[in-house]
Amino acid sequence: MTEIDAARLRSELAGSYADIDVVPTTGSTNADLLRAAVEGAADRTVLIAEEQTAGVGRRARAWASPKESGIYLSVLLRPREVAFAQAGSLAMVAGLALMDLTTDLGVDAALKWPNDVLAGPDRGKCAGILAEAASGDGLSVVLGIGLNVRPLGQDVPPGPGGLRPTSLSEHGARTTDRTEIAVRLLSALADRERRWRAGHGDLAEAGLFEDYRAHCETLGRQVRIMLPGDKTLVGVAEDIDAAGQLIVVSDDGRRHTVFAGDVVHLRAVP
Structure with missing residues (x-):
């Protein structure tokens, strides 16, 4: 199998990113860029690994990152135009870039709020997104994307809710x-992220809000959400606000605004 060509990435993405590096293996590209942020790495620095030995997703769950099976990348972003309160919508920006990619590749896919890409008729998990705050003046974020290009094998366990x-x-x-x-993914991300910055992190102002809603299959479904502190919320995912928070109406009719949590799709609501 062919390795990822770093020289081609730098050539085709010149002007969109400050630096792009590809390494054979590492523990976690996010962890590496979090350290690089402390050392003053530039805005829009990209790190890609052929393999991760300690890749993680939400709630520190292991993310399977076998050699040559996927694309495991992280981008350090220092969006001076965006306030801390708007940082949560960045995962949605990455989700839209992945939708651009899957559409381009002819793959049937959709978004599951807040950070998963589901593909195929059975809606298995094809990609995951993890945004982590980095050190630095103003808002600094390391945005990680793990994308399965080829099958991972039979020994990778399903995610929450049995998501394979x-x-x-x-x-x-x-x-x-x-x-x-x-190349296609990073091009799409550069375009979407520029628009996000121009809109100061507000999805609606950036012209991304309705696009995200159209791709998000969480909306209109009954969901179970595992919240921080081992709490659980069950209700209908009614909408998403411009900051990227999920609006859920519980069975007692109360509206809840959810900033983060693990979502399990239960059923579509007529």
């Missing part, structure tokens, strides 16, 4: 060349 892993190749992607896919 899947990959682009299992759903007829037009290419599985990881360099080509990385």
